[in-house]
Amino acid sequence: MPDRYDVLVVGAGPAGLAAARTAAAHGARVGLLDAQPRPGGQVWRHDVRHQAPRAARDAIGKLQGVDVLASHSVVAVESSALRVETPQGGRLVSYGSLILATGARELLLPFPGWTLPGVTGAGGLQALAKQGWPVAGKRVVIAGSGPLLLAAADTLRKHGAHVLGIYEQAPAASVHAFARQLSHWPARAVQAIGLRLRLAGVPYRFGSFVRRAHGSDGVQRVDIETPTGMQTVDCDLLAVGYGLVPNTELAQLLGCTMDYQGPHPHVGVDRLLRTSVGGVYAAGEASGISGLAVARLEGAMAGHVATGHSAAAHALLPQRDRERRFGALLARHFALDRRLHTLADKDTLVCRCEDVTLGELDGFSDARAAKLATRCGMGACQGRICGTALAELGRFPRSGARPPIFPARLATLAGLTTLPSDDAYRGS
């Protein structure tokens, strides 16, 4: 494997796949890097029991001329190069141009009982099911916010789960207004209707959210607040996620200027997807949550621009702009209810890595002071879970990224390319 690519794409989801294929079609030497063992990202994640959607098979199948670097985790940046870690060791991969297609993760908000085994994100349980997690015959409650809840329910039912209900925090009026707007995006409308048909019989409730999860060894029942009062549901699994947040740590480490959509940063880009750093582009969710169609279009655009074919990118702009408006629609209709900010009480753990409660964070006016005194954010997830939640709750804004942006072996940080045996240290 070479150590230098003309175009290096970080993230092998829909945006990254489109970028890699497009750049390769222009003759560039392309590397496509992802920390997961297989390409597809989250929305096109490989499912062990079901065939991937045709678009996914197509995208993954057309990677001739692209070096697919699976299980490559980006750890740090050096000059026009990324320090990456693989199960075998570490590498420094240099690039001429870099396309960030780092996607999104779920917004997970703390609430009493959220650390019980069996409580996961909504996209989280969808991902686990695709990986072979046993859900067949299990009673699942899905909650949180956004169309992702329906997609997760659909996947889980395909895997044999018994979905007891989908509890959307947005009010009925907002969700119905959103549905009416879908007529402007016919492909999405068709997809939505298909979903609703497959999910007929699964209660879909609005203005509702999980207050508390109960159980001893794992979740056994949940308390849900609904417009008509509190409801208790017995279940085996609780899948709750409050929407998506862009993954921006690598962009921040590179020094890209960020923009803010509410409390969470996304990568700032111009019309041709250029970030503020020369030679670095961003496509898809990383520059603002807008869904699959935008990811595919922007991936292609970035592949064009990064190889000097701006005209081809320009040609995609009108379609992309129309699809980006879908993101604004999502944000408007699925905005989070203020009551979600008070789900956690002073005894609720906010930092799961270091077991720090919300109450322990009282009295600190900034994130760093809280971190030094309580260790909140000092654990393995590097503040991705607690920090994102605390930013959403308006408690502390998220601070910038420092290397390593994922935990990495000391050997990788020392620039070693393979793990030497102990023999290397004898007798010198």
Next chain:
Amino acid sequence: MSAPVKLNVNGLPVEVPAGASVAAAVAQLTLQFRRSVSAEQRAPLCGMGVCFECRVQVNGVTHVRACMTPVSEGMQVITDA
């Protein structure tokens, strides 16, 4: 789809489809992946390598994220529960 994979979780045999994750294999037997700093039982939360709740020992190496690791034949997985 290729043949199922046989591996061991806490010394007990488990079988999962090819391409499944170590997390899926562990979940066949238990939802107790690791113990937190205050000894709470934990299981995967995010399913995508962000939360680090799914860390287990794989073939002698600790702190491996189970949801990011595909199973392989004969793998030895030990949870911290």
Next chain:
Amino acid sequence: MSGTVASFDLIVVGAGIIGASCADEASARGMRVAIVEPGPIGGGATAAAMGHLVAMDDDPAELALANYSLHQWEAFADLREAEFSRCGTLWVARNESELAAAGTRVARLNAAGVEARVVDAATLYELEPALVPALAGGLLVPREAVVYPPRVANYLVKRAQSHGATLYAGRRVLALHRGGAQLDDGTRLSGPVLVATGCALPALLPMLPMRGRKGHLVITDRYPGLVRHQLLELGYADSAHGDADSSVAFNVQPRPTGQILIGSSREFSATDAAASPAMVQRMLERSFSFVPKLRELQAVRIWTGFRPTTPDGRPYLGAVPGTTDQWVAAGHEGLGVTTALGSAKLMMDLIQGRQPAIDPAPYSPERMAA
């Protein structure tokens, strides 16, 4: 707040481990204390300290101050906030000549009342099985401990407040004038001032030379039991007291959490706080040469700090030259945490005109004033 004047018996500027210790000691002695700190308590060099309470014996003055201070630290052994862990220190000898030098050090430490002994190779590997083979032996100081400095600093400030100290949090001293200090919000504090601002000393006391000596730290995920003692190479002091622009030394600590904290590096010319991949690489390679298994461990965080460093490596502890109401406690290089409590007692004795327990002359700011 503009124009407000408040009077105190002592105004402590800076709430790192030094300022916090001084404020705590002052309030315990009945003084009305103000503490002024613009950032998080313990957020400066204190946040980049290893928290190793260690008797460094190569400089007799440092040894005296450290010894004095280490006795005070014993009172924190059961304090939850200190996270005091008596793991002991093990200095590692690569060859017979280093082992022989260890013998000399043991004599000095024992003479100072610090329990220490040479250990042979067999004992070394019983104590620390993870060490690389073919080392000659070591120097064990079994009763030394490690603490978590930012939490101690927070605790000391709270204890000072419980004795009536006033904390001006988020405020910075803009200027010292005769009779007190001026804050950035216009508040004027009147009373004697003790400046404990570490690397920021030149902003208020430019006549006292001070440089920041950058260091790197790496901390791993939890691997309890892999390393049992704070491990250092016997050549560590050459790095700490040498003048080379950049150096690394083997220095590894088992945190009570089970994480492993790795240091240490020193650079004079680096001024920006970003971690340097090259220095991290050098420091880690040095650590691998003593504990090969470290290579496989997961690192969770890398961070840096600047050690406040004076030209002779000893802190300034005493009156600011030419004044009677301005005092300074700063410049502790890599021994700030170890010597914080002793520094505080020494400072309060000097301020109150009492005979200090150790000779203050080696730390007198008079020695350096430019």
